[in-house]
Amino acid sequence: MPIxxxxxxxxxxxxxxxLETENYLLRSMREEDVSEKYIAWAKDPELMEGLNAPARxxxxxxxxxxxxxxxxxxxxxxxxxxxxxGVHIGFFTIYVDNKFRSAQTNVVIGDRDxxxxxxxxxxxxxxxxxxxxxxxxxxxxxxxxERNFPSIxxxxxxxxxxxxxxxxxxxxxxxxRIDQYVFGLLREExxxxxxxxx
Amino acid sequence: MTNPHDIEALETARRLLAAATGCxxxxxxxxxAIGAFEPWDSLAHMRLIMAIEEETAGEVPPEMxxxxxxLADIAAYLESAQTPA
Numbered sequence: 001m002p003i004x005x006x007x008x009x010x011x012x013x014x015x016x017x018x019l020e021t022e023n024y025l026l027r028s029m030r031e032e033d034v035s036e037k038y039i040a041w042a043k044d045p046e047l048m049e050g051l052n053a054p055a056r057x058x059x060x061x062x063x064x065x066x067x068x069x070x071x072x073x074x075x076x077x078x079x080x081x082x083x084x085x086g087v088h089i090g091f092f093t094i095y096v097d098n099k100f101r102s103a104q105t106n107v108v109i110g111d112r113d114x115x116x117x118x119x120x121x122x123x124x125x126x127x128x129x130x131x132x133x134x135x136x137x138x139x140x141x142x143x144x145x146e147r148n149f150p151s152i153x154x155x156x157x158x159x160x161x162x163x164x165x166x167x168x169x170x171x172x173x174x175x176x177r178i179d180q181y182v183f184g185l186l187r188e189e190x191x192x193x194x195x196x197x198x
Numbered sequence: 199m200t201n202p203h204d205i206e207a208l209e210t211a212r213r214l215l216a217a218a219t220g221c222x223x224x225x226x227x228x229x230x231a232i233g234a235f236e237p238w239d240s241l242a243h244m245r246l247i248m249a250i251e252e253e254t255a256g257e258v259p260p261e262m263x264x265x266x267x268x269l270a271d272i273a274a275y276l277e278s279a280q281t282p283a
Contacts, residue, residue: 116241146260149247150240157232157240162264179260 014072019126025083026092026123028072031064033079033088039063041110045173051106054173074098080109080123089114092127102139103131107151120154128158128190138187145172146179155183159193204277211272214253218246230269246272254279 016028041047042063045055058066070077076094081087090109097103105127109119131137142160144151155162160183168177208228215230216223219237232238238246243266247258250272258266262275 116239118239120240146263149244149263152264153232153240153243156264156267165260165264181260181264 011071011073017072017076017078017130019078019123019130020083021122021126023083024089024119024123025081025086026078026126027081028070029067029077029079029091031067034060034063034067035088037088037110041108044110047108047110049173051108078127080119087111090119092123094127094131096131096135096137100139101137102141103135103137105131105140105142115150120151121158124154124158128185132187132190139184140190141182141184143180143182145170146181152181152183155181158185159189160185161189204273207277207280208269208273210253210276211269214249215242215246215269215272218242218249226269228269232267250275 016030017026018028019026039058039060042058043055048055067077069075070093074096076092076096078092078094079088080090080092082089089111090107093106095104105124107120107124109115128140131140140160141163142151142155143166144155146165163182163184166180166182169180170178172178209223212223212226212230215221215235215238216226219226219235219239219242221237225237226235230238232243247263247266251258254276256279258275265271266275
């Protein structure tokens, strides 16, 4: 038998994800979802600051390629759409670590008309359910930046624990070193909070 | 809270939280907390921290940003921020 690296076989993408909440539909982004609005979010410095990414011009081809890079197994890119209406107002990206059964989530609500309306709390609850029940992770976590107060609020309101501060951990788009928080939620904590809600 | 400074800090915290949430001060109970006081949402939280920073003329340190969860937390911070070291 020849010695060498085994041939890499790319895993088939998983099935598209569809999650419904009371007011929103979350589903895997499709190439046809690339719109002028979605392109404009990438150019918006305020929105991109929340992701610590520079605002930049992207074209349809680049965004379609970006959408295709999510495999619905370890990487998910879910659009947030109003229900009813189907207006695209934001998106989540989710990265799953299968080895340690954890998942990191990021969210952008690009449509400012929906800020302060509890969209993140409602939609992320469905995502957390999906991650614990279907993907079978044991932990969901996120890493908001030090001055991203709405994001910090949402993690606290949703029962995440601040597990630590990564001091001067990253460089923001202005070139300043800034802190980053680590917020984590364990499966048992989520289930307990769900029981309390009921 | 019984001493005048504590009461003053609590009332300042109530005023700031009321302004941030667009409520009357009378609507902000002593037990106001994230998750229990509905008008306290993510945008109100941002406005609240900005207002605290204006009130104390300084940036809220990172360890405190994540500690704010109740009206009492804010009052305690205002009290400590205004007490000479």
